[in-house]
Amino acid sequence: MASIDAPPDATYGFVGIGVMGYGMAMNLRSKIPSTSKFILCEINGTRRDQFINEASAKGKVEVAQSPKELAQLADIIVTMLPKARHVETVFKDPNTGFLSIGKPETPKLFLECSSIDTAASVALAKEVDESGIGRMIDAPVSGGPQGSDAGTLTFMCGGPEDLFQQGLPILATMGKRDSIVHCGDQGAGLATKQLNNYLGYVGYLGLCEVMATGVKYGLDPKKLSDVINMSSGMNWNSLHHNPVKGVNPNASSAKDFKGGFSVELAQGVIEDATNLMSQVGTKKVLADSVMDVYTKALQDPRTKGQEARSVWRFFEGSESPN
Numbered sequence: 001m002a003s004i005d006a007p008p009d010a011t012y013g014f015v016g017i018g019v020m021g022y023g024m025a026m027n028l029r030s031k032i033p034s035t036s037k038f039i040l041c042e043i044n045g046t047r048r049d050q051f052i053n054e055a056s057a058k059g060k061v062e063v064a065q066s067p068k069e070l071a072q073l074a075d076i077i078v079t080m081l082p083k084a085r086h087v088e089t090v091f092k093d094p095n096t097g098f099l100s101i102g103k104p105e106t107p108k109l110f111l112e113c114s115s116i117d118t119a120a121s122v123a124l125a126k127e128v129d130e131s132g133i134g135r136m137i138d139a140p141v142s143g144g145p146q147g148s149d150a151g152t153l154t155f156m157c158g159g160p161e162d163l164f165q166q167g168l169p170i171l172a173t174m175g176k177r178d179s180i181v182h183c184g185d186q187g188a189g190l191a192t193k194q195l196n197n198y199l200g201y202v203g204y205l206g207l208c209e210v211m212a213t214g215v216k217y218g219l220d221p222k223k224l225s226d227v228i229n230m231s232s233g234m235n236w237n238s239l240h241h242n243p244v245k246g247v248n249p250n251a252s253s254a255k256d257f258k259g260g261f262s263v264e265l266a267q268g269v270i271e272d273a274t275n276l277m278s279q280v281g282t283k284k285v286l287a288d289s290v291m292d293v294y295t296k297a298l299q300d301p302r303t304k305g306q307e308a309r310s311v312w313r314f315f316e317g318s319e320s321p322n
Helices: 020-033 045-055 067-073 084-092 117-130 146-150 161-171 186-218 220-231 236-240 263-280 287-297 308-316
Strands: 009-017 037-042 076-079 109-112 134-138 153-157 175-184
Touching: 009 020, 020 037, 020 045, 020 076, 020 146, 020 220, 037 045, 037 161, 045 263, 067 153, 076 084, 076 161, 084 117, 109 117, 109 287, 117 134, 117 153, 117 186, 117 236, 117 263, 153 186, 161 175, 186 220, 186 236, 186 263, 186 287, 186 308, 236 263, 263 287, 263 308, 287 308
Parallel strands: 009 037, 009 076, 076 109, 109 134, 153 175
Antiparallel strands: 134 153
């Protein structure tokens, strides 16, 4: 494989250009060698056509009608899918999945970037390895749609060191080199991602409580935010995503919580994190409360289908979020 600074001249495949995958795929197509083939598999025809049109100035994009067709052609395959069931189908469908192809002369490299539970990912990586078709690392991301579009994502990777080194130049086309971390064995990337995201939502719910209390008391939300961010209460969300509209001009609240990482996806990541806590026997103090808020958000018309931080709407009124 090539050095860290240069992705190899190969045939690349990408499956899943949703909220996060679109920018990732665009950066990958832009930064791989111009002579490299890029094959896309996407079930949303409108989204697929939009990507092909936008990417045309950056390099040719070919279309595969199924994951199987893509795997027959590509050397390096990136997947970015919403749920574990989608990942399972893309890899294991007996008629259309990656693993339905014959054993190739050269094993494929699978970079699986979806946020799914660790046990499913570890089991899938074992199946991929035993198939002889290729090898897989889990490489979930952090950084949101803005990081995806800008090519500044953080990648948390789990798998053998040699595979991580092979994947590094490819991941560096979509993320910051110093934010691509080998977290350990298979599944370690996902465990790290889930725990980091969970902590982010814990911090955000605390921020919502504080901002709602401050506003109701009569404090200026901007001044309260400024003090938090120069003091011990500071966190990522307080810096970038204050829930009170107008405090952070680029926050999700400024866009009325439209687009971005949805409450449905957030609930899934929180569930994965709390399941991991149960699996290893961690004492849970906050987990059930956080889970309750996001489970409610799946059904509430103010939050259903909205960006994950829309749960602020439970706090700005007088009702309990639980």
